[in-house]
Every structure is written in C-alpha cells, then in structure tokens.
Amino acid sequence: MAATGTICSSIFTRQAVPPTSSNPPVLMQQSPDAGGPSRQSTSPAINDEVPPEEKDRPSAALASRALTGEPATAAPFANGYHFPPKHSAWQSTMSGCIAFWNYFLTPLGFCVTIYGLNVVAWGGMLFLLLCNAAPAMCHPSCNDINSPRRKWIEWDSQILNALFCVTGFGLAPWRFRDLWFLYQYQMQGKEIFLRRLGGIHRGWFRLPGSAEVHPKIGPENVTSSPHLVSSIACPYPKDKIPDAPLTGQRAPATPIWKLGAVIWLMVWNTFFQCCLAGFMWGMNRYNRPSWATGLFVGLGCMAAAVGGIIIFIEGKKVKGIEGVPISDKDIQQLQEDREKGIWHYNNIKDKDLTEDAKKKVAKK
Secondary structure, X not given: OHHHHHHHHHHOOOOOOOXXXXXXXXXXXXXXXXXXXXXXXXOOEOOOOOOHHHOOOHHHHHOOOOOOOOOXXXXXEOOOOOOOOOOOHHHHHHHHHHHHHHHHOOHHHHHXXXXXXXXXXXXXXXXXXXXXXXXXXXXXXXXXXXXXXXXXXXXXXXXXXXXXXXXXXXXXXXXXXXXXXXXXXXXXXXXXXXXHHHHHOOOOOOOOOHHHOOOOOOOOOHHHOHXXXXXXXXXXXXXXXXXXXXXXXXXOOOOHHHHHHHHHHHHHHHHHHHHHHHHHHHOOOOOOOXXXXXXXXXXXXXXXXXXXXXXXXXXXXXXXXXXOOXXXXXXXXXXXXHHOOOOOOOOOOOOOHHHHXXXXXXXX
C-alpha cells in the first residue's frame, strides 16, 4: 500500500517524462515591475539574446517575443519554470500508462506488478466465494465444512496470507530500521538519525530548515556546500538531498509526526501480519476462530493504506511546490496557447487558486 501511494503520487502528478537536459524550463524575462521575488506578475517577455542553436527548441520559441495580458497567476516563476498545462482525460490516461509502463520495465516494477495482480486475483476470488457466487460449489450445502466452497475459501485465504507475508515480513528489516532511527532521534535527541530518515524518505519528507537551503543545490553539487555537512536541513549522507526544485522554491518542512505515523503504521502492519500468520498456520479450518482472519486482514490493510495515503498526499504537496518535469510537447502547447491568448495557471492543477480561495471565503 505504501509503495502504491508513492507510485500514484508520481503518476497523478504527470511525471511520465523524466527530467532531462533537453527539457529546460519555459524561459520568460522578468519585467522591472514584477509582483514578487518568486513569481513574475506582468506580461511575459523573453530575453532577445537567444543563441542560434537554441532557436529550434520549444522553450526558445516561447522566448521569441513578448505577449501582453497574461494574468499574474499564469506568469512563470522567477527562474522561468512553468507547470505543465492541464491534460485532458485521454492525455492523463496515456501519461499514466506511459509512467506505469516505464515502471513495469524495471525489475522492481515487474515484481510489484506481478505481486499486485496476484493479490487482486486471489482477493477477487475470495470475495466471490464469500458472496456465494458459485452455487455449484455448495454441496451438500454452502456452509458445510467439507463443501468445495469452504475448501476453496481456506486455500484462497492461505494464498493471500502468504502474499501478505511477502511484504509484511520481507520489508520488516527496513521498517524496524526506520523505527530504530526514529527512536534514536525522539528519545536520544540524535539529529543524525532524523537526517538519515530524511534521505530514506526524500520523495515526500522534508527536513526542518530545508526550505532555506539554496534552491540550486542538489545531489550533484551538494559537495560544494560544506556548511550543509552538519546541518539538520540536509539528509545524511548528503548526496541524498532532494533534487534542486524546478520552480526555484523548496517545499516547507514536513511535520515530523507524519513521518512517525508512517513508520509506526508500517510496523503495525507487520505486527498484524504476524497475528494473521499465527492463526493461519497454527490452527486449521476446523478450530480457527471465524473472526480471526477477517479482523487481522482488515487491520493490516488499514494500517498500510493509511500510511500510503499520507505518503501520497505529502508527496503531491512537495511536487506542487517544487515542480514536476515538463516535456517538450507540453512546452510546445504552452507556446501555442500563449500565442492564441489562452493562459495556463502556473500551478500543478492549472487552476486559478485565488478564485477558489475567494469562493471558500464567500461560503463561510
């Protein structure tokens, strides 16, 4: 479930296109009367000095001439970055499929996909059996302990238990490692262990004070900033620092209690799996309490699901501030729409958030 939260965070924030040097931000020149240090609030204009070899790029084409009338909320960030335009349902589906396919082609992605398909297939079969969807298996009756239905429920439950043990027990060493790091920080006050956790969960967790780190510092050049070696704002080891934000703005620190909640929820998932395995392996279908299987399956799934949801929400918040990669196709669309006077709001939702805020205030 936690892995699903991370994967969905990447897919639903339009990260199908990996960041490359050929995909620079949409470059726009900041006017002297710009509204703030991080955003340009006036009509976009581009630096006239565009190198000849850059003129064929979509971003260079955007820089060819200034356009007027662009709303402040649609203006680029100070470094010229602009979020991708909002995609249609078909484009979002295709983008998600591409992101999933790229993930599936990796060894980890292939294993996770096969694992997930097994959970869905055997879980669906168990659901149908519990709903008496196969009357032919109710012989001599549906609830007879020796009926084909009851036998298949037992076999199906054992298979699902084994699948859940793969994650519950297989990930236990890393889960208890994180719990040990959390204990060392919260009980012993050792900041180095919080920094270790910051590096492990760099995809969604931001350390205290990390928002003040220079926005151009990333894993590739962090060695040029020796003052970060002992700073709580930098993960340990220091090359685990998050990538330099595309927007030029770093996300604020994540509340530490959310990190603790995720770690404890994953540990409780392992604990509930231990209880489930004890009932499934230590007892048989004749003497096993009927409530045991459903209770611990439900608790285990709930713990993992809540942890995955926290990771997904926090990861989306980080991407909404630090930016997501933008493809050449999206840059081309931004260029064409600007020339037509169609503005795209510069946020991950491509919506006028100021209007939404006014509507919420009006409702109150």
